[in-house]
Amino acid sequence: MFEVPSVSSLYLQLALPGISLAAWATLLLVIDLFIPKNRKSVTAWLAIGGIGFAFVVNLLTFNSSGTAFLGMFVADSFGAFMNIIILVGAAIGILLSVDYLKRTDIERGEFYPLMLLTTVGMMFMASANDLTIVFVALELLSIPLYVLAAFRAPDLKSEESGMKYFILGSFSSAFFVFGAALIYGATGTTNLQEISAALGLLGAVTGPSPFLLLLGAGMMLVGLGFKVAVVPFHAWTPDVYEGAPTPVTAFMSVGAKAGGFAALLRILIVGLPLLMVGEQTSASWQTIVWLLAAATLILGNLVAISQTNIKRMLAYSSIAHAGYIMMAVAAAGTPGVGDQAVRAALVYLLSYTFTNLGAFAIAMTLEKNDGTGTDISTFNGLFRTRPALAIMMTVFMLSLTGIPLTSGFIGKWLVFQSTLSADLVPLAVIGVLTSVVSAYYYIRIVVNMFFGEGAGDPAEGATPYVNWAIYISFAGTVLLGIIPVLVTTLSDRITLVAALVP
Numbered sequence: 001m002f003e004v005p006s007v008s009s010l011y012l013q014l015a016l017p018g019i020s021l022a023a024w025a026t027l028l029l030v031i032d033l034f035i036p037k038n039r040k041s042v043t044a045w046l047a048i049g050g051i052g053f054a055f056v057v058n059l060l061t062f063n064s065s066g067t068a069f070l071g072m073f074v075a076d077s078f079g080a081f082m083n084i085i086i087l088v089g090a091a092i093g094i095l096l097s098v099d100y101l102k103r104t105d106i107e108r109g110e111f112y113p114l115m116l117l118t119t120v121g122m123m124f125m126a127s128a129n130d131l132t133i134v135f136v137a138l139e140l141l142s143i144p145l146y147v148l149a150a151f152r153a154p155d156l157k158s159e160e161s162g163m164k165y166f167i168l169g170s171f172s173s174a175f176f177v178f179g180a181a182l183i184y185g186a187t188g189t190t191n192l193q194e195i196s197a198a199l200g201l202l203g204a205v206t207g208p209s210p211f212l213l214l215l216g217a218g219m220m221l222v223g224l225g226f227k228v229a230v231v232p233f234h235a236w237t238p239d240v241y242e243g244a245p246t247p248v249t250a251f252m253s254v255g256a257k258a259g260g261f262a263a264l265l266r267i268l269i270v271g272l273p274l275l276m277v278g279e280q281t282s283a284s285w286q287t288i289v290w291l292l293a294a295a296t297l298i299l300g301n302l303v304a305i306s307q308t309n310i311k312r313m314l315a316y317s318s319i320a321h322a323g324y325i326m327m328a329v330a331a332a333g334t335p336g337v338g339d340q341a342v343r344a345a346l347v348y349l350l351s352y353t354f355t356n357l358g359a360f361a362i363a364m365t366l367e368k369n370d371g372t373g374t375d376i377s378t379f380n381g382l383f384r385t386r387p388a389l390a391i392m393m394t395v396f397m398l399s400l401t402g403i404p405l406t407s408g409f410i411g412k413w414l415v416f417q418s419t420l421s422a423d424l425v426p427l428a429v430i431g432v433l434t435s436v437v438s439a440y441y442y443i444r445i446v447v448n449m450f451f452g453e454g455a456g457d458p459a460e461g462a463t464p465y466v467n468w469a470i471y472i473s474f475a476g477t478v479l480l481g482i483i484p485v486l487v488t489t490l491s492d493r494i495t496l497v498a499a500l501v502p
Contacts, residue, residue: 011068014075017058017083018123024050025116032109040107044098047112051091051119058083063493071191072130078496081346082126082262086255088476089353090119092469093251096361099463100247103369106152115251118144122259129270131180131190131220134263138176138227141259142169145252149244155371161243168226168236176223182216183271192271199274217272217285221292224267227260230326231295234319241315242374246367249311250360253318254353261325261349265342269332269496282422286333290427293330296323297434304441310363310374313441314356317400320438321352327431328415331422340421343491344414350487351407351480355399358473362393365461365470373457379445380452386459390449392474397442399477402435407480410487 012019028050032043062080067073094115101107121141128134146169150162184190186209187198199213225233241249268285275284300320307313325345332341365386367373383390399408412435419428462470480487 005070011066014064014066014068015073017054018120020057021050021054021116022120025113029113035109040109041098043109043112044094047094047116048091050116051087055087067129072133073127074129077494079127081494082258083123085258085350085353086119086122089251089254090115092357092472093247095465095469096247096250096364098465114144114148122255125259126262128263128266129192135177148248149240152245157243161240164236165240172223172226175219179216179219182212186212195271196274213275214284224260224264228257228322229319230292230322231299237319238312238315242309242311246364250357253356258349261345264329269338283333286330289326290330290424293323293326294427294430296326297430301434301437308376310376314359324415327419327427330424331418334422337418337422339495341418342496343494344418347414347487347491348411351411354473354476355396355408358470358477359396361466361470361473362389364466365459366457367461378457379448380454381456382449385456389459392470394446395477397445401439401442405481407477410480410484
């Protein structure tokens with residue numbers, strides 16, 4: 001008979017950052033009912049306050065370790081670091097939203113609780129120690145984003161964005177569930193540590209079926225591959241990014257990617273590190289992951305060249321950057337490289353969060369109330385009218401390229417280092433070559449701003465809230481590039497493999 005666990009046995013304090021934010025999001029839905037329609041910025045600040053509280057609690061519990069919810073949730077430095085990335089991205093995303101919602105006449109209070117709820121889903125994906133929790137967190141991440149993508153309704157592009165994201169997201173969730181079911185059928189458990197222990201019997205007469213394991217791992221890779229937008233599961237990205245409200249697009253580009261990669265790293269490194277068929281010395285999933293990474297790097301960077309809309313260009317750029325992070329995931333399949341690869345992926349995600357949010361924020365300053373003004377030609381002559389914005393956008397473009405003294409360089413350096421440590425030389429070469437290709441479409445923006453013909457856009461969208469988001473993003477991009485020890489000291493404590501794999 002099922003025994004109901006006591007509250008004390010659930011160790012809820014280990015999940016306090018996520019639980020507190022979820023509780024606050026629920027309460028904020030009620031509080032917002034009493035806030036006048038013309039003062040929804042109060043709701044925004046209350047949402048930021050909830051994020052700030054969760055951030056402080058996360059820092060205070062950074063070194064905590066243990067499991068909660070009967071072993072389905074794990075508290076460790078990996079999850080705590082991911083929470084930092086996700087919460088910073090959410091706070092900047094809300095700052096970008098306040099004035100945007102007003103000037104586009106879509107200021108509705110439920111926007112901010114939805115942002116908090118999808119943030120909670122991302123946080124729980126980062127700390128999931130069971131495939132069941134991964135799926136629940138995946139849906140908590142996705143469903144609010146479906147709504148947010150269509151938040152500009154009755155705008156047709158926004159409605160199309162939300163519908164496409166919902167339909168394809170539902171298919172990806174189905175793939176993940178089917179894959180998890182196959183893994184359960186092969187091992188008899190959904191707990192990641194127990195799955196890893198079951199793989200120790202691989203090849204024995206009574207051991208798990210390699211076929212079910214490989215098929216299950218592949219289907220879960222499809223489900224999470226959609227969420228992080230890797231090729232060939234990327235087709236939704238440009239249309240959804242273009243049609244969704246720009247603050248949602250900005251947050252989606254970093255938050256959903258962080259949550260997806262957190263779950264992917266957990267599953268592959270903690271649950272399936274011993275998935276080696278035959279005489280293999282590295283994980284069986286490594287080859288398919290590095291092939292996906294290579295395809296993502298090539299397609300993302302090449303197609304971005306032909307884009308004339310800044311949101312679509314940044315969409316393909318986002319696909320390309322998923323490829324760089326996939327390089328680290330692939331490297332983790334080589335024994336002894338797991339921790340190094342995880343640290344590289346985390347630093348890359350943090351640097352990408354600051355840089356990409358900053359780039360989207362400056363694009364927002366040029367966007368008109370009706371959603372126009374997102375053509376790349378809009379940047380022509382920006383240095384003449386708004387020199388500070390042009391200079392900061394230049395830094396963001398250089399960081400996305402991976403130029404030294406920016407956070408993007410540090411992230412790429414660590415990713416390439418882990419890839420070479422795993423002896424994936426062809427993948428590293430592809431990464432270097434595609435980085436050179438990416439310089440073309442990033443530097444094109446810089447050339448337009450400084451030398452493009454035209455009087456220059458007045459950038460009326462550069463409101464105080466947006467400016468603060470730009471300043472925070474700029475500070476993060478520059479500081480992590482010049483003083484990388486600020487983040488590497490923290491990331492060096494992360495030992496995902498040693499902490500969880502027996």
